[in-house]
Amino acid sequence: MRVALIQMPVVPDKQRNIQTALAKIREAADNGADFAVLPEMFCCPYDNSCFRPYGEPEGGEAQAALSALAAERKLYLVGGTVPELAGDQVYNTCYVYGPDGRQLARHRKAHLFDIDVPGGQRFRESDTFSRGNAVTTFETAFGTMGLCVCFDLRFEELARCMCLRGAKVIFVPAAFNMTTGPAHWEILFRQRAVDNQCFTVGVAPARDEAASYVSYGNSIAVDPWGTVLCRAGAEETTLYADLDLDRLAAVRTQLPILSGRRTDLYEIGER
Numbered sequence: 014m015r016v017a018l019i020q021m022p023v024v025p026d027k028q029r030n031i032q033t034a035l036a037k038i039r040e041a042a043d044n045g046a047d048f049a050v051l052p053e054m055f056c057c058p059y060d061n062s063c064f065r066p067y068g069e070p071e072g073g074e075a076q077a078a079l080s081a082l083a084a085e086r087k088l089y090l091v092g093g094t095v096p097e098l099a100g101d102q103v104y105n106t107c108y109v110y111g112p113d114g115r116q117l118a119r120h121r122k123a124h125l126f127d128i129d130v131p132g133g134q135r136f137r138e139s140d141t142f143s144r145g146n147a148v149t150t151f152e153t154a155f156g157t158m159g160l161c162v163c164f165d166l167r168f169e170e171l172a173r174c175m176c177l178r179g180a181k182v183i184f185v186p187a188a189f190n191m192t193t194g195p196a197h198w199e200i201l202f203r204q205r206a207v208d209n210q211c212f213t214v215g216v217a218p219a220r221d222e223a224a225s226y227v228s229y230g231n232s233i234a235v236d237p238w239g240t241v242l243c244r245a246g247a248e249e250t251t252l253y254a255d256l257d258l259d260r261l262a263a264v265r266t267q268l269p270i271l272s273g274r275r276t277d278l279y280e281i282g283e284r
């Protein structure tokens with residue numbers, strides 16, 4: 014299963030971003046990708062002042078363009094995220110399309126990114142966004158896949174829920190920053206992969222030092238053993254990861270973690 018990780022630049026012009034994404038997805042299809050993955054907020058600057066004006070309702074122009082291209086090039090498309098306008102609410106939403114262009118999944122970011130690191134990154138997504146309320150998995154010809162958005166990956170229970178539903182790969186459109194990226198990005202992708210003995214794939218925008226929020230970049234794919242299969246730097250690039258899905262069963266047999274859980278001893282939930 015070949016996955017294209019499209020680490021694209023995001024500029025203030027929404028149309029230009031959509032055209033960039035389409036061109037890079039076409040190139041990925043030409044290079045044999047079964048899945049193409051875009052970054053979080055691929056057509057909108059990551060800034061609270063932009064989310065509503067760049068937003069669109071379900072089926073909006075960015076989504077229509079992605080769905081049509083998935084059908085034209087017959088690949089799975091994990092369409093980064095867009096600000097989704099739904100009544101008065103705005104969500105940070107990822108749509109996934111199948112090779113016939115049909116929408117296979119919609120994940121509204123469930124954990125909002127509200128952080129304040131003194132001397133480092135501050136951001137309050139909850140100033141604009143509402144939270145999604147679902148664990149998201151979807152079915153493909155390659156099996157069940159999992160989906161979450163950026164900060165969601167920090168919550169191990171969410172990844173565990175996806176994998177207990179059978180997710181082989183967790184796709185994560187994301188945009189870490191220059192405070193938490195160097196500290197936690199790779200660890201989190203490796204940690205979730207090792208915990209759940211699954212693949213993890215994270216795709217971020219290319220770094221723009223002039224942006225109000227500076228993306229760490231470093232798009233990454235990790236296998237169920239925790240090995241980094243590929244990792245970008247800050248630059249605009251498309252990486253290709255060839256995922257050998259048989260590795261899941263092999264690693265799970267060699268190291269019986271999921272099957273060895275003592276669910277009789279622990280219970281997840283508030284006391």
Ligand SMILES: O=C(O)CCC(=O)C(=O)O
Pocket residue numbers: 053125126162163164165167187188189190193194197
């Ligand atoms: O978890 C982090 O450190 C970064 C998260 C983030 O940038 C986001 O959720 O958009």
